[in-house]
Amino acid sequence: MSFRNRVAAKSAKFPTIGTAITGSVLGLRDSPVPEFENGRPAGFKTNSDGTPFTQLDILVELADGTRQVLHTGGSMFDAIADALDEFGQDDLIVGHVLTVTYSEDGPDNTRGYPSKIYTAKVETPEALQAAQKATRSRK
Secondary structure: OOHHHOOOOEEOOOOOOOOEEEEEEEEEEEEEOEEEEOOEEEEEOEOOOOOEOEEEEEEEEEOOOOEEEEEEOHHHHHHHHHHHHHHOOOOOOOOOEEEEEEEEEEEEOOOOOEEEEEEEEEEOHHHHHHHHHHHHHHO
16 A cells, blocks of 8 residues: 555444454555543654654455554554464465454553453455355355
């Protein structure tokens, strides 16, 4: 995904435990990690030399054609890395199908509410289509 071909997409939301998002990976990019004050953006998190911390943003297209961005910091990044290990791949690539699920609450973070723990699964488009077909045939 190039700068000139950016696509407007909302950030994926995981409001409750069990919320899952499945989509086809359209693009990957590193972006600075935002800093928030009172719930509003207030610059970017930086290390001691002023270099911004980065996170991997993953643009996915959902089954209904909408697009969402997964900001993969912390537990979500770890869950995707574990899913890639299970899938036998080192990297997530355009075309993979990614499912991310908010699976449980972790310990309270520095802002006083529980951190979110995620699980993830990486599949080929063909594997997802076969699973969906099998599910429909059982109904």
